Amino acid sequence: MSTAIALYWNESALHYVVVQDQHVDAAASVDLESGLSPVALGQRMAEALAPYSPGRAKVVVALGRGALEWQHLLLPPCTADELPDVVRLQADRELRPADEDLGFDFLPLVGDEKTPQEVLTVALEESELAKIRKVCRAANLTLERIVPLAAGWPALLQQAAPDAQLGTQIFVAPQAKDATLWATRAGHVVLLRQFQLASNGDPVAYAGAISGELRRTLLTLSQHEENGNPVISLVSNQRDHHLELAKTLDEQLEAPVQLRDVTAQHPNLSPETLPTASTLPLVGLAIDESQANKPLVDLLHPRKRPQKKIDVRTYALAVVAGTLLIGSLGWSSYSKLSAPLKKAAKDQAELTLLEESLDDLKADEERAASIRDWQGETPNVLRHLQQVSKSIRPNPLEDEEFVSEQDVVLEKLVFDKRHLTLEALARDNKAVQPLESRLRESAYRPQRGKSEPSEKNKAYPWHFRSTIEITTVSDSFDASESSTPTEISTTDSPTTVPSASDSSASDPSASDPSTSKASEDKKTAEPQS
Incomplete structure (x- = not known):
């Protein structure tokens, strides 16, 4: 019952x-x-x-x-x-x-x-x-x-x-x-x-x-x-x-x-x-x-992909055919190898001497192939970061051509294989379009994501996200690159990726005290980069 x-x-x-x-x-x-x-x-x-x-x-x-x-x-x-x-x-x-x-x-x-x-x-x-x-x-x-x-x-x-x-x-x-x-x-x-x-x-x-x-x-x-x-x-x-x-x-x-x-x-x-x-x-x-009827929804026995039915007869015939084929090949091989036993023994002795060298050579070939594959698939992170930084801030802060209304402060940068995602702060929404134009001039294809007001920084109240598809592949090996996603972010304050023109090595104002002081006074009004 x-x-x-x-x-x-x-x-x-x-x-x-x-x-x-x-x-x-x-x-x-x-x-x-x-x-x-x-x-x-x-x-x-x-x-x-x-x-x-x-x-x-x-x-x-x-x-x-x-x-x-x-x-x-x-x-x-x-x-x-x-x-x-x-x-x-x-x-x-x-x-x-x-x-x-x-x-x-x-x-x-x-x-x-x-x-x-x-x-x-x-x-x-x-x-x-x-x-x-x-x-x-x-x-x-x-x-x-x-x-x-x-x-x-x-x-x-x-x-x-x-x-x-x-x-x-x-x-x-x-x-x-x-x-x-x-x-x-x-x-x-x-x-x-x-x-x-x-x-x-x-x-x-x-x-x-x-x-x-x-x-x-x-x-x-x-x-x-x-x-x-x-x-x-x-x-x-x-x-x-x-x-x-x-x-x-x-x-x-x-x-x-x-x-x-x-x-x-x-x-x-x-x-x-x-x-x-x-x-x-x-x-x-x-x-x-x-009545052993399955309910509409069962949380203990969920729906799954049905398993393929196994045809026992087909598998049995395949096993028998495989066994016969292996036996036939074994007998044929034994017949061919029984005559030149001496030659096979000599070849075996030479092969034993070369096994160690062959193993080392095989390992080197595998490493070289891995390096070639990695070089062909991984972009040069440093080179792309340098190009993107130039697009984000093409002119130094002290440059007369610097447009403060179009300034962008980088908050977060994620590099993942063929895509580079940046989150940044701007003074308003009008500063986003010039940045995307500069990125396109650098052979990038930016796609704007979420764009909205933000209260993180009063001087830069507009937050936006943009994803860049990278089509250029590195042609040189750089030990600093990695196949894992590279993320550049800040904890206390937004951080911008400096361009080549921002470095003190290429800035002539670094050696002029008066110019350096004017530059520092101007930078105090901007968020720390």
């Missing part, structure tokens, strides 16, 4: 559904004291489930929207086999999965190898995953799956009316403080989300929130659907309570709205074990687990 248990808890209550042999055996809620530790919560859970022998049951833990991180991603076209890798690559940039194989999964919505893919990703923090496992260990339960609570509603409706989800339909399941909304097309879920509802008891605000989300959903589906508005179903087990709400929504929306009592249609529910509104989605999750 197979037993499945679906659990959901919050600060005030524990909700559970027990399914045995695909029939609901119990659906109840237990009040909880606030501030329970994971161990204490597990003990209370064990007491509530004791009559149902939970030790051998498959346990599904459902989580509310607040415990998860949801995100809708738009991805390029790809096949279904490639989609898990594409989603994982994008999620590593925008989300932080708890583990490589745990705490993260996604739901494919629309798209294929010819059209853009849309997916809904769900992530769970590592601390929350550890807490759930600790609670289940304290309750002596075997944790099988962790799923979003919202995934129970589509499963429940699929079990109650498997043939009623043809075409495009919208379903909404309202509860006291929140509601779950999903849409299906030919039985496949193409939209799933939860949203908060007004908790002040105002029926007008309650209906208005649901109506607004339904309008938003209709607008989203209209971009992919050309056959008119879909049918909207209000899913509930409280017909009298939600009948007036269904009429209000039908009047406010362009699409027809119907009330659907899912408990009356479900074949696995009996009058003795009718679930409450809080346990309805748990019924769908528990029955799916008892």
